[in-house]
Amino acid sequence: MQQSIDSLLQQLRENAALPFEQARAMPKAVYTHPEFLEQEQTHIFKQEWICVGRQDAAKNPGDYFSCEIAGEPILVIRDKEQQLRAFSNVCLHRLSTLKQGSGNCARVVCPYHGWAYNLTGKLVGAPQMQHSPGFNKQDYQLPEVRLEIWQGWVYLTLNNDAEPMTDKLSTLSDKINRYGMEHYTQTFCETHVWDTNWKILAENFMESYHLPVLHSGTVGPHSKLEDMDCPPGEPAYNYHWLRKEASLAIGNAHPDNTALEGDWRYTTALIAIYPGHLITLTPGYFWYLSLQPLAVDKVQILYGGGLSPEFIDDPEGIKAIEQLKILLDEVNVEDRQGVEAVFKGAHSALAEPGHLCWLERPNYDFANYLSQRINGK
Structure with missing residues (x-):
C-alpha cells in the first residue's frame, strides 16, 4: 500500500527539523510518490525561477x-x-x-x-x-x-510575484563575483533524459562524497575529500569549495587572468541553485546541469559547459574544452548508472535511509528547502 501524501510530508518535515548531525537521507517516497511530484510542480516549478x-x-x-x-x-x-x-x-x-x-x-x-x-x-x-x-x-x-x-544565465518564472533573481542570489554573487562567470562563453549545450527522479540527480551533483567510489574510473582518483569545504547553505542555494591543482590546465586560472589571486586561482565552486540548477565553476571553465522533472521516473537535463574569456582567447582553450567534454561525458555515464541505481533502490520495501556524512551537508540543506516549499513553511 502506498504511503499517504500527508504522512510523507510529515515524515519529510520531521527529518528536516533534526540538526544536521542527526539527519538522515530523505524518505524513500519523496522520489517515487506521484502526488509528491504534483506538489513539486505546484509549489516549486510553477513558482520558482x-x-x-x-x-x-x-x-x-x-x-x-x-x-x-x-x-x-x-x-x-x-x-x-x-x-x-x-x-x-x-x-x-x-x-x-x-x-x-x-x-x-x-x-x-x-x-x-x-x-x-x-x-x-x-x-x-x-x-x-x-x-x-x-x-x-x-x-x-x-x-x-x-x-x-x-551571471550570464537566463532564468524564467511563471510567478509574477517571485522575488527578483538578482536579489535572491545577491549573497551568492558576493561569493563568486571574483570569477567573472557572466563573461564565460558557452561552448556546448545538449538535452538528455535519464530514468531517475530529478532530486536523486540533484543530490548526486550537490555532494562530492561519492566521487572516489562512483567515479573511480574518471575523476575519483584526483578527488581529495579532505580538501573540501562544505559550509551551511542559504535559503536559495547551497555550495561547497574544492581547492586543487587541476589535471587539465583549464581547471586553474589562465596565466592572463589577473582577477584571481592566491588559492582562488585553484579553487572550484560547486553550486546548487534551487530547485535544479547545478554548476561546477572553475577559474577556467564551467559546466552545468539544469533539471526539470518529466515524471516521477524521468528527468530532463540541460547539460552544457564553457570557457573563461582568457581561455576563449587562447588557441589551446578550445582543444582543452574538447578534452574536458570527453571526460564529462564519461563522468555522466558513471553518474547515470549511479542515480538510476538509487532510484531502483528507493522502491525497496526492506531499505531505510541512513545518516548523512559531513560531506553531504548540501543534501541536508536541499531537504530543508523541499520541506519548506512543499509544506508551505
Whole structure:
C-alpha cells in the first residue's frame, strides 16, 4: 500500500527539523510518490525561477530557443533592440506550438495556419482573417514570461510575484563575483533524459562524497575529500569549495587572468541553485546541469559547459574544452548508472535511509528547502 501524501510530508518535515548531525537521507517516497511530484510542480516549478540556459545561446536579433517549465511551452527570443525576452510559445489562434528547438527568424510564424508575430510578440500577420468582421490584429499579443539574467544565465518564472533573481542570489554573487562567470562563453549545450527522479540527480551533483567510489574510473582518483569545504547553505542555494591543482590546465586560472589571486586561482565552486540548477565553476571553465522533472521516473537535463574569456582567447582553450567534454561525458555515464541505481533502490520495501556524512551537508540543506516549499513553511 502506498504511503499517504500527508504522512510523507510529515515524515519529510520531521527529518528536516533534526540538526544536521542527526539527519538522515530523505524518505524513500519523496522520489517515487506521484502526488509528491504534483506538489513539486505546484509549489516549486510553477513558482520558482528556473534556469533555461545561457544568454549567449541567443546573441543576435531574431535568435531564439524553445523550452518548457512545468509543461508550459516558452519561447526565448532576442528582439531588434537586443533585449532578450520570453513569451508563451503557443499560437493565439488554434493553440499550436510555434517554435521547436533553436534558430533565427525575422518573425515567429505559426506552422499550422501561418499567423505571424514580431520579435516583441505582437501579431503582425493573419492570412485570410480580414474576412472575419470580429477580428482585430491589435487584440493579439503573446503573453510575456518574466525573464532575468544572472551571471550570464537566463532564468524564467511563471510567478509574477517571485522575488527578483538578482536579489535572491545577491549573497551568492558576493561569493563568486571574483570569477567573472557572466563573461564565460558557452561552448556546448545538449538535452538528455535519464530514468531517475530529478532530486536523486540533484543530490548526486550537490555532494562530492561519492566521487572516489562512483567515479573511480574518471575523476575519483584526483578527488581529495579532505580538501573540501562544505559550509551551511542559504535559503536559495547551497555550495561547497574544492581547492586543487587541476589535471587539465583549464581547471586553474589562465596565466592572463589577473582577477584571481592566491588559492582562488585553484579553487572550484560547486553550486546548487534551487530547485535544479547545478554548476561546477572553475577559474577556467564551467559546466552545468539544469533539471526539470518529466515524471516521477524521468528527468530532463540541460547539460552544457564553457570557457573563461582568457581561455576563449587562447588557441589551446578550445582543444582543452574538447578534452574536458570527453571526460564529462564519461563522468555522466558513471553518474547515470549511479542515480538510476538509487532510484531502483528507493522502491525497496526492506531499505531505510541512513545518516548523512559531513560531506553531504548540501543534501541536508536541499531537504530543508523541499520541506519548506512543499509544506508551505
